[in-house]
Amino acid sequence: MAFRLTPHERGFYPLFTRAGENIATAADLLTKLVAAEPDARPDLARQVKEAEHAGDELTHEIMVKLNSSFITPFDREDIYRLASSLDDVVDDIEEAADRIVLYRLGALPAAMNVLVEVLQRAAAATAEAMPKLETMSQLREYWVHVNSLEDEGDGVYRVLLSELLCPPEGAAADVLAIIKTKEVVDILEAALDACETVANTVESIAIKEA
Amino acid sequence: MAFRLTPHERGFYPLFTRAGENIATAADLLTKLVAAEPDARPDLARQVKEAEHAGDELTHEIMVKLNSSFITPFDREDIYRLASSLDDVVDDIEEAADRIVLYRLGALPAAMNVLVEVLQRAAAATAEAMPKLETMSQLREYWVHVNSLEDEGDGVYRVLLSELLCPPEGAAADVLAIIKTKEVVDILEAALDACETVANTVESIAIKEA
Amino acid sequence: MAFRLTPHERGFYPLFTRAGENIATAADLLTKLVAAEPDARPDLARQVKEAEHAGDELTHEIMVKLNSSFITPFDREDIYRLASSLDDVVDDIEEAADRIVLYRLGALPAAMNVLVEVLQRAAAATAEAMPKLETMSQLREYWVHVNSLEDEGDGVYRVLLSELLCPPEGAAADVLAIIKTKEVVDILEAALDACETVANTVESIAIKEA
Incomplete structure (x- = not known):
């Protein structure tokens, strides 16, 4: 169409691009944090907190x-939803990092690292997609990809729930540790859901533009 | 008014009707699942999963x-809210069914069956109401009914919380079993809340049309 | 601008003012409830329930x-969001009061009283702000204040989580009591978040009007 946005209205695009990059940064830091020794985690959590402030x-x-x-x-509502869900992703990542440190969790279940890696891939895909909003090109593979990562993450999440809450009979269960770990796992699952909401909103915008 | 929608725009109604029917199907399956022997539950949970896919x-x-x-x-926002909350109902029902099977829960508290039956009635009322959106007739009794079912369910929910979390003094508490059962109960309560959101959205649409 | 709303459209303002006052009432009652002896709590919880009905x-x-x-x-969406988030605050306050009584909680952690006082201050600030919507004056200090209360509350919330879930090694933990208390603490945190959503919505309205 001949109608052109002024530079002012185009100003939304760089902000979404930076919000996408910020999500990828936060997810990368969280991936390091869950792989790190407990002593090295507080410093990484502080860096995630900085990413959250930048996201705010x-x-x-x-x-x-x-x-x-x-x-x-x-659409205004789509911009509102996109910004809110991008913000939710970083908030969730920050909350997960914070709880791991606050609860002084020791060794984490191996499947939690896998879940964080799925989240990291979804965050990277989001960061790659945001700059494409301006031209609305090649976005379909992005939202299909994030939806399939959400499915993959859901499988890992269910394994984690089962491992945590259904220990082998006779095994001594540290219920407080289970409660704390499950809280972190639920927050990671919410972060992945928020990535899917971002992708669904982008799909909805793309359909309107088509 | 003389203005008429084209067949294309009328196409929303059959989709809402099918989404309503799908909720009723999922709630019927869940009712069977909570009443069934543990061995019979995985197959029913698979059928609920299929309903969730159909809902998606x-x-x-x-x-x-x-x-x-x-x-x-x-209104576009009302269509968005209606579709989202109908989707939430099936998602919650699926999640409840999945957790019961994943956690290999044995005998369930009697009040949980009552809560699921309240949910089933709310789902049936939703399925009955959706085809009336086209004529906007006789919808008031629907939303009043669902609001009163939500109240009824809230009472049952509180009984369940109290039974689960305040066992008689001296009784040995299997805390992990309590945590797992409470998670399912919270999801059922969320499903009933989502039915109420559907009803409130329908009310809001009806008021605008009046 | 010369354009004037009719009395009918202006009718929104007194309703928001009353909803704000209602939040302050509910928060005052909750503050009394958490400071009261367990025997005195059910009556206060009934009064909070009445405030919730009035809010509905x-x-x-x-x-x-x-x-x-x-x-x-x-904007219609802003009115919708403002009304919904005001409603969420009272719902959360009512749920917290209800759970404290339902679970027959005894002495509460000192930091929980602090968290409720932060919530009470946020509720009072909200009640003071609502009547200013009509003239849109002096609202900036309100939303800045509520955002800083939310930050303050978040710090108290984290202390509570740590106290509850990381008891000194060797101390006997009553896990069911911890689960019940944590549920109340999470609801209080959600109430404070809802106050922040009210403030953010007011900010968003004020920016559009500027």
Whole structure:
């Protein structure tokens, strides 16, 4: 179409790109954190916290721009949903990192590392997709990919739940440790769900533009 | 009013009708599952999973239609909320069925069967109401009914919480079993809440049309 | 601008003012409840329940007005979000009060009283802010204040989690009591989050009006 957005309205795109990169940074740090020795975790959690602050500022900038722009590159509700769900991903990642340190968790279940790696891949896919919003090209493979990662993560999540809550009969269960680990696992699953919400919102925007 | 929707825009109604029927199917299967012997549950959980997949496809069809329709029979946000909350009901039902099987729960508390029956009635009421969206007739009794079922379910839910978490003093508590059962109970309560959100959205649509 | 709302459309303001006052009432009652002897709590919980019913009716009135008004003082989605999040605050406060009584919790952790006081201050700030929606004046300090209370509450919340879930080694842990107390603490944190959502929505409305 001949209609062109002014630079001001185009200003949403770099913000989404930076929010995507920020998610990838946070997920990379979390991947390091769950693989690290307990002593090395607090410093990594502090770096995740910084990413969360950066994400908050980006979200705030997007919302202010949304509320003060007369014209937006796509539906206001879609911009709102996209910014909110990107923010949710970083919030969840930060909360998972924080709880691991706060609860002084020791060795983590191997499947938790796998779940974090699935999340890391979903975050990387999100970061790659955001710059494509401006041209709306090659986005289909992104949302299909994230949906399949969410499925993959759901399988790992169920294994984790079963391992945690159904220990072999006769084994002594440290119930407090189980409760704390399950809380982290639930937050990781929520982070992956939020990645899927980002992808679904992008799909919804792409369909309207088509 | 003289304005008429084209067949294309009317296409939302059959999708909502099918989504309603799908909820009733899933709730019927869950009712059977909680009443069944543990050995018979995995097969029923697989059938619930199929209903969830069918629900996902219906939700996706509604969203694609929403995003590609210039004219919609009611507010876009209402269609979005209605489709999302119908999807939440089936997702919750599926998650409850899955957890019961995954956690290999044995005998379930009697009040849990009662809670599932309340959910089943709410799902049946939802299925009956969806075909009435096209004419917007006789919907008031539906949303009043679902709101009162949600109240009834809340009472049963509180009894379950109290039974689970406040066992008689001196009784040996299997804390892991309590945690697993409570998770299922919380999911059932969320499913009933989602039925209420569907009803509230229908009320909101009806008021705008009046 | 010369454009003026009719009394009908202005009718939203008194409803938001009353919803704000209702939140402050509920939070005051909860503060008394957590400080009271267990015997005195059920009566206070009944009063909180009444506030929740009053809040439900206000929310319903706002939604009906929203759906039947052609002109609204600010964006329909913002009115929807503001009413929903105000409702969430009271719902959470009621749920916390109810669980404390239902679970027959005895002495509560000192930090829980601190968390409830932070919530009470956020509720009071919300009640003070609602009447200013009509003139949109002096609202900035409100949302900045609530955001900083949410931060303060988050610190207290983390202390509570650590105290509850990381008891000194060798101490006998009553895991069921920990689970019940943590549930209440999580609900209080959600109430404070809902106060922040109210504040963020007000900020978003104010930016559009500027």
